Amino acid sequence: MTDDLVEALLEASPDPVWVVGRDGAVIAFNQAYARWTAFVQEEGAVTSWKDAQQRALNGRAVVMDAHLVVSGVERNFAVHAHPVKDGSGAVMMVREIAAGGRQSADLSIELALNRLFASDESLGDLLAGALEFLCVAEQWEAGILWLAYENEGVLRAAGSWFSAPETAERLRPRIAGLAIPLGRGIPGRAWAHSDVVWVADILDESTLHRGELAAAAGLHCVVAIPLLDGERVAGVLELFAQAVRPISERRKRVLLRTGQALARLLERRRAEDERKHLLTLIERKGHEWMMTFDSIELPIFLVTVGGSIARLNRAACGLAGGGYDDLLGSSILSLGDFEPWTTINDIVAAVSDSGVSCTAQISRDDRMWDVAASLLAGTEREEHRVIVVLREITEIVGLQESVRRGEQLAALGELVAGVAHEVRNPLFGIGLTVDLLQEHLRGDKTSEELTSDLRKWLVRLNALMEKLLEYGKTWTIDLKPGRLQDVVQQAVDACAARAADAEVSIEVIGNGVDRVVLMDGARLVQVFENLLMNAIQHSPRGNRVTIASSSDANEVEYSVRDHGPGFRPEDLPRVFQPFFTRRRGGTGLGLAIVQRITDEHGGIVTAESHPAGGAVVHVKIPLYGAAEISS
């Protein structure tokens, strides 16, 4: 190449261009260079391009930023240095970068980041977009965004961008596996010092293993910018350039600001994601709570101090007889001017006024409720509420009464049996004395009649004692699976003689019910004997008594019917009470014993007058499983 050609080439450039020899001395330059060096006297500026020049003389092409004050004005330059192949020197060029353009670019970066983060994209996509934008706008060839995991003390990559797709492919998997400890490497140092760390050429940082990594991709300059959110470092933005690029103080400040903007946006996004997550969580919890609330069988109302319904569960809707939406906001009194609403309304008022929890028992017709109300203190923004919980106790009260009655009967039974037993001995003594008296008075007709009467009274008294003992006996009931038809047949046989005496026939209808029940056969026979005896005693001569059976999946039922006068309607509630009788000479214990024994078998006995006349008593005994004994 001729000197003329070299000179022409040099002069073709409007920017300062110069050629240095192996020793660094300028051996050729253009007019622009001559003009520019006249302006630039600052030592720092000379140093920065001297640095670039040295690198080129070492055989590497570099681009460096130079930030200079020229005649009191801040100006930015890019210094390009290119080695001459044979190592004989280097070609240098300087281009000024317009300061105004730079400033507006800084602003537009923030605006662009803001716009980016305003979208609904996932954080991963957002970071990838932001990285690409930052790298392209600022002419970086690659960027990695590290997030700080403070509890672990490491940085992990949240996203990366590379201008060359093949580099991305090669480096991404390695980056993804990295965890950089606090203080280690370039990003670790930026995190530790909360300040920008830059390395003009990673090849100089021989201690960094990542250096090789970057060098493999032709990357030289690295800058790590802490993402400062106040004092806290949220992460580190690491940018790479192929050019060797010095970073001025001003540039550092700009990069720090970008880092802060990014940290703010990240934080905002994180908070937003957190909020969304919490909202979902609250929604789910709310749903769970509603499901739980609804699944409670007790009616629950949340009532305002003014007495209107603020919330209620499904059971409460059922009690109030309306839909959730219709009932919400309506007043308790609007549900009805009767119980339980009137009392609930009073209780709500009382609890609202006093703040003290309160319970009450409410009854309406044959239903009863326990109600408990307590104050749910509201916050400043929320008014107080009263929680009202109802529990229907109709059945429980019924059971309690039944238990009480059972206990009373048991106590009475024991007493009666005790008395009956003690009476037996004196009765025996009287009987023996009457026997003796009869022997003594033999032959005297009147005396014989009188002792005979005495004996009849004794027989009756003895019968009563036997019944009382039967009723009051505390039995160890011995339940075994068995068939009722056998028991019924025994009872029919036992009553046959009495039936014949009374000229009454016993007709067994459908005693083919071959179902198994748990029973104490000896005791259960008494039930049917008593029922048949009653029926026989109330039957007109020549009539018939029927005992009919049927069964379903749960129980077997026997009905004993006579064709006598039937029960008087007013007597029906009392026929099972001990000592209640309308029959002269009756003890009034027959049906009481029937009820007692049926109870012991878990069964139910009911009495009624048949529409076609006569009395009917139904005995229902639960089936033992669904088993059947094959005959």
Add this chain to the structure above:
Amino acid sequence: MSQQETQTAERILIVDDEDLIVGAMRRYFQGLGYTVDSAYELEEAQALLGNYQYDLVIADLRLTGIGGVEGLQIVADVHQKFARTRVILLSAFGTPEIERESYNRGADAFLHKPKAMMEIAQVAKTLLEQ
């Protein structure tokens, strides 16, 4: 012993804590021609059983307060000592279990109170004839 051999009348021991019952039964059985001894307590009955060999013992099951079954003891004593002596137990509260137990110990009859004197006498007669 020799005294007993000379008597033709059969000897009966009646044991019951109710003196009215003992009195009535003693009179009745004496009227029927039996020789009758009586006791009100277990120990008294045991003492008499040590002195005489009875043909028949009629004992109440309960000789003391609630829950007593002294009659069973009398049955066992008699059964052990005298093979020929018959025992009738009387009870106002006999459960099927006690009745079974009585027969196991050697009672010849178990009668539920109240019973007519005639019935008891009939059972006694049948047992003595065996």
